[in-house]
Amino acid sequence: MFSELDPLLLNQLRLAIMSLLISVEEAEFNYLKEKTESTSGNLSVQIEKLKKAGYIKVKKTYRDNYPLTLCSITPKGIDAFEAYVKNLRRYLQPKKRAG
Amino acid sequence: MTEFNPANQLSLVDEMILSTRKEFGDNGFQYLYWGWLVFIADLGHYILAKLGYEHPYIMWCIMPVGAIFGIFLIRKEAREARVTTWLDRMMKYIWTAFGACLFIVLSFQFKLGINTFPMLLVVYGMGTFVSGGALGFRPLILGGIFCWILSVASFFVSAENQLLLLAAALLGSYIIPGYMLRKRYNDVQ
Numbered sequence: 001m002f003s004e005l006d007p008l009l010l011n012q013l014r015l016a017i018m019s020l021l022i023s024v025e026e027a028e029f030n031y032l033k034e035k036t037e038s039t040s041g042n043l044s045v046q047i048e049k050l051k052k053a054g055y056i057k058v059k060k061t062y063r064d065n066y067p068l069t070l071c072s073i074t075p076k077g078i079d080a081f082e083a084y085v086k087n088l089r090r091y092l093q094p095k096k097r098a099g
Numbered sequence: 100m101t102e103f104n105p106a107n108q109l110s111l112v113d114e115m116i117l118s119t120r121k122e123f124g125d126n127g128f129q130y131l132y133w134g135w136l137v138f139i140a141d142l143g144h145y146i147l148a149k150l151g152y153e154h155p156y157i158m159w160c161i162m163p164v165g166a167i168f169g170i171f172l173i174r175k176e177a178r179e180a181r182v183t184t185w186l187d188r189m190m191k192y193i194w195t196a197f198g199a200c201l202f203i204v205l206s207f208q209f210k211l212g213i214n215t216f217p218m219l220l221v222v223y224g225m226g227t228f229v230s231g232g233a234l235g236f237r238p239l240i241l242g243g244i245f246c247w248i249l250s251v252a253s254f255f256v257s258a259e260n261q262l263l264l265l266a267a268a269l270l271g272s273y274i275i276p277g278y279m280l281r282k283r284y285n286d287v288q
Contacts, residue, residue: 015108019115024122024184031181035118063178085112091105 005091008053009084013038013046018081021056021073029069047071055080122182124287125190125234127280129173130227134273136165138266145262189233197226216261220250220268227272238279242272 009015016036021027033043047069050056055077059070073081143158180187200222208215228243249264249271256264 012108012111016111016115019112020119023116023119024182025188027182035115085109088105088109088112092109 005087006080006084008049008055009080011046013042014050015084017043017046017050017071018055018073018077021071022078022081026059026070026072029071032071050077053080119182119184121287122184123186124284125236125280126284127277129169129194130239130273130277130280132169132172134269134277136161136169138269138274140165141262141265141269145259145266148259148262186233190230193229193233194226197222200225214258214261216258216265217250217253220246220253220265223268223272224250227276231276234280236276236280236283238276239272242276245271 009018013036017032020032020035029040029043029047032038032047033040036043038046047056047058051058054074057072057074059072061068061070140158140161144155147155147158177187177191201219204215204218204222208218224243224246226243227239227246231237231239231241231243246268249268253261253264
């Protein structure tokens with residue numbers, strides 16, 4: 001029996017965002033867009049979903065009069081991400097034993 | 100819809116985490132900037148003193164201008180950074196502490212009426228030793244220890260020769276490690 005995988009992190013882009021944010025303190029929108037190779041629209045939607053779930057914090061500010069969006073992972077997000085990765089590894093273990 | 104594949108998902112996690120690795124590097128610019136700035140002022144002072152100039156310490160006048168410009172560059176880099184790491188925050192506190200210690204000693208040393216030069220080398224060593232440890236970069240750690248050794252030596256030499264010890268300390272703990280750090284950063288990029 002395996003723990004239910006967090007449906008929010010089943011999405012590849014959301015998982016990629018969380019993986020990036022787990023390693024840094026804060027990242028701006030364009031950095032996430034570049035690393036995930038996603039479109040602005042899709043990235044915005046996924047960030048909003050993660051924010052609503054309380055997994056990330058979003059700060060909107062300005063730099064040189066241009067709007068700037070900064071994202072950071074929350075403690076809840078860290079717990080969720082770590083649990084997700086742990087459960088992913090459990091999924092792989094039975095296959096390794098069979099192999 | 101793509102079939103759920105745990106192996107691919109873990110691979111994605113690894114790939115994303117690895118891609119942030121570059122953000123944890125230091126390009127060595129600050130060590131080179133401050134190292135050369137103080138080195139030029141220090142060696143200039145020594146040379147002017149040897150030439151018999153009446154006010155050889157005038158070389159230190161480049162410090163306030165250099166410091167203001169250096170702080171401007173630091174703030175500009177921080178403002179333009181697309182990502183902030185935990186290491187960035189740690190380094191900020193390390194060098195702020197360093198700056199505060201240096202400022203206090205330099206500003207109020209006249210009240211003691213003694214030569215506080217060895218104290219300055221202790222503080223220089225602290226900066227590179229701690230930052231080297233945080234970066235996991237051995238040349239900086241060794242540079243810090245080198246500063247401390249020279250600090251001890253500076254208790255036993257004349258004020259004029261202390262300037263040479265400072266120049267050696269800057270070469271060994273800021274300038275040379277700074278170039279090595281830059282090389283390491285460029286190799287990762």
